[in-house]
Amino acid sequence: MDPTAPKQSYHHGTLKTAALSAALAHLAQGGEDLPSLRDLAGELGVSHRALYRHFADKEGLLREIVAIGFSRLAALMAEHADKGAAGAMEAFLDFAFEQPGLYRLMLSLRSTNLLAEPIPGPQVRAVINLAMQAFDQGIGQSDEAIRNQVFSAWGLVHGLYELWRSGVLRAASPNLAKDFIRARLLDSGLVAGVTSHQAMT
Template sequence: MSSRSTYHHGDLRQAVLSAALDVIATEGPSALSLRDLARRAGVSHAAPAHHFKDRAGLLTAVATEGFDLLAAALAQAKDLKDAGVRYVRFATEHPAHFQVMFQPDLHRPDDPELLAAKERAGAGLRAGIAGVPADGRGPDARLAGVAAWSLAHGFATLLLSHNLAGPIGEQDPEEVFRTLAGLLFTSDTAQPPQE
């Protein structure tokens, strides 16, 4: 293979990202090596550094892509429950992204592109909270957002780590999540208890 052909790979950036996602999904982010990814992509060992500089740069790109995919998924949500279901679905369809996105020690958390992607995803989460009725007694919208995110993220994490196999068995995880969300977030406003 000539030097020229090792550096002209069509879409090297995407080829390396795809190879990285495969490694993360099967072996975890700690198994990533730019040299190994170059071998998998069929390019010289220095070629991935042209796009990502180093391992942290590559993982930053993975996290950024993940938050953009999550933002796109959440943009289609009809309400808070649907946003949670889409969050869980995103995690199960993109487990490698999900593993990296919420581990700031793996990537550059101050990267401008990553921050912008996180903001887009956050806006999708906040849009779901906007539909929760304010009854004057419950937590403010920000705390409701934390509760909703915690439920979706915790459920997705437990699902991906196979900790829900026993409790939910063969049930559809999305339907189980809808039920859980319904227990905590109702669409109707409860009346205060009568004294």
């Protein structure tokens, strides 16, 4: 940050919003990690001490961004709610391929009980609850059985996605990679009531 540059002025609460927007823009532009609070402050034209009033440290910023990511994923899942389990997994696929930096960051947190944490616990629970509703076939399955099915399907989708991202799983285009993942998910039998990959699109 140029020390001679004039400082930006933000109203109360708007600096936090601006910082979150800048961090999300960094990820959308291909960033694999969040900038430091000092770098983010320089980008916004404020002192780094100003950001520490809103985020205790970079981990605090990370948790806020992860919460936003899971909220966005939940909104996308709600749009696919009429398609059941297939729609839920399609939302996961679309999100991962369209917002790769944010998606990978969302799953980078290390916690012994992420669901119990104030941020991003509620947002993570919302996604899991939506997925469980989508996978509930209304035939008296226990919550544990439905949850196991959700995590098995999510794990398959996420694992194959990461293999593609790393270059281990070769595909000529992202769309072909998505088709491959859809097909493997349907082959697994984890998504009930769907017999062809076209039905997921």
